[in-house]
Structures are given as structure tokens and as C-alpha cells.
Amino acid sequence: MTEKETGDSLSAILKQIEGQKHPPVHLWHPENCGELDIRIARDGTWYYLGSPIGRKRLVKLFSGVIRFDSDGRYYLVTPVEKIGITVDDAPFQAVEMFREGEGRDQILSFRTNVDDFVIMDADHPFRLEIDPESKEPSPYVLVRSNLEALIARSVYYDLVNLAGEETKDGEKRFGFWSSGVFFELGLVDDIFEK
Structure with missing residues (x-):
């Protein structure tokens, strides 16, 4: 990062x-x-x-x-x-992440494997799929139109390192901020179940 x-x-x-x-x-x-x-x-x-x-x-x-x-x-x-x-999955891969600011004020942007740049925001959201069998995460960011980039594993780990807890609708959620939007990784109880 x-x-x-x-x-x-x-x-x-x-x-x-x-x-x-x-x-x-x-x-x-x-x-x-x-x-x-x-x-x-x-x-x-x-x-x-x-x-x-x-x-x-x-x-x-x-x-x-x-x-x-x-x-x-x-x-x-x-x-x-x-x-x-x-x-096979997504047409692009997000291979590098840039961070400007911190916490709720941070802006996260990504460079793809074909050198497109995208700022994660309400128009270019984060999406996470979890494989039901392997429990492997597949994180994505919308690049343009309906074309997504799979976020490379090392970049995803950098993203997870920025995550924190927020309470919404009475439940604690784990996620991160970018461009004034909170993007969820999941419910805290589900992620950190004992």
C-alpha cells in the first residue's frame, strides 16, 4: 500500500x-x-x-x-x-492500493493490472463474496460500467488492516471507510466468532 x-x-x-x-x-x-x-x-x-x-x-x-x-x-x-x-472471475485485478487521509476521512484508490485507476466511493463500491465451501474471500471493486476488479490478496490484506468497528442498526459491523462511505466486511460477531 x-x-x-x-x-x-x-x-x-x-x-x-x-x-x-x-x-x-x-x-x-x-x-x-x-x-x-x-x-x-x-x-x-x-x-x-x-x-x-x-x-x-x-x-x-x-x-x-x-x-x-x-x-x-x-x-x-x-x-x-x-x-x-x-x-474466469473478473476482467481486472486491483494490484495496488493508495490511501489518502485516515479513518472516516480516508480515500482509497486502486491501480489495476491494466493501469486503470479507480477511487472507491459510492459509484465504485467494494463487494465481498465468501465461498460457501472453502470460506475464501473474493473482494472486488467496481472499475467502470459493470466491470469489476478482483482485489489481489496482498492488497486485500492491506485493506483489512484499515478496518474497524462501526455500529449500525444496533449491530457491530467490521469494515472500512473510503470517500465518506462505510464498506462492510461483515458483522463483528460473525467474523470474530469464538
């Missing part, structure tokens, strides 16, 4: 976010052109025909035209083509 005492890091991240230009894939409605043997693994690695795509610029190009549709599928979309791809 990167942390600075001044507003310099937040200003730099805001400039990065302003500079992020993604094509308006949500406005494009081409015909489905089939499937392409591209797979995004849970760790964020992109594969073509079973081999990792080693050129980061190509991955970043593809990541700019990915869309998640109401049919529960991911597609690479251009004005004239819509091609299905396989995504």
Missing part, C-alpha cells in the same frame, strides 16, 4: 482517472460474431489460444473494449463486431 501525507498522490490519481479514455462500448450494438479463444484468468493474465499474451499494450487495448452484457457474458466490442471471450 502506498501512503502519502500530502494531497499530491490523490491529485496524481485524479489526473490519471481524468486521462483514462475508454471507447463508448455501451453505445455500440453490433451483431454477435461468435467466440474468440481469449481467456482472462483469475490472476488477471490474458491468454490467447492457451498462451499468455505477453504484450501489455495489446492487453490494455483489449481491456478498453471489454463489456459485460445482461446475458452474463463478457465480450470484446467494436462498432462492427461483438466477440465472446472467457473470464
Whole structure:
């Protein structure tokens, strides 16, 4: 986790976010052109025909035209083509976290594996899923539209280290603040059961 005492890091991240230009894939409605043997693994690695795509610029190009549709599928979309791809979990991975401020006043932001930046707030919330069998957590942050980033395990541990207790509706909840929003990790009694 990167942390600075001044507003310099937040200003730099805001400039990065302003500079992020993604094509308006949500406005494009081409015909489905089939499937392409591209797979995004849970760790964020992109594969073509079973081999990792080693050129980061190509991955970043593809990541700019990915869309998640109401049919529960991911597609690479251009004005004239819509091609299905396989995504094991989420299309992005949050690989670095930045913190500005402390407690209720803190602002948390993330860099993804394709160098997109996102500030966690009401429009870009945190979500946590717990596997019912393994009890493994899968934490996410919304990056854009309905595209999420799986938060890398080391980054998630940094996030958990910032967590504290809040009381809501008479119950103690464990979570953290970002951009004036409290994001829950769970009920204190459930997390710290004896």
C-alpha cells in the first residue's frame, strides 16, 4: 500500500482517472460474431489460444473494449463486431492500493493490472463474496460500467488492516471507510466468532 501525507498522490490519481479514455462500448450494438479463444484468468493474465499474451499494450487495448452484457457474458466490442471471450472471475485485478487521509476521512484508490485507476466511493463500491465451501474471500471493486476488479490478496490484506468497528442498526459491523462511505466486511460477531 502506498501512503502519502500530502494531497499530491490523490491529485496524481485524479489526473490519471481524468486521462483514462475508454471507447463508448455501451453505445455500440453490433451483431454477435461468435467466440474468440481469449481467456482472462483469475490472476488477471490474458491468454490467447492457451498462451499468455505477453504484450501489455495489446492487453490494455483489449481491456478498453471489454463489456459485460445482461446475458452474463463478457465480450470484446467494436462498432462492427461483438466477440465472446472467457473470464474466469473478473476482467481486472486491483494490484495496488493508495490511501489518502485516515479513518472516516480516508480515500482509497486502486491501480489495476491494466493501469486503470479507480477511487472507491459510492459509484465504485467494494463487494465481498465468501465461498460457501472453502470460506475464501473474493473482494472486488467496481472499475467502470459493470466491470469489476478482483482485489489481489496482498492488497486485500492491506485493506483489512484499515478496518474497524462501526455500529449500525444496533449491530457491530467490521469494515472500512473510503470517500465518506462505510464498506462492510461483515458483522463483528460473525467474523470474530469464538
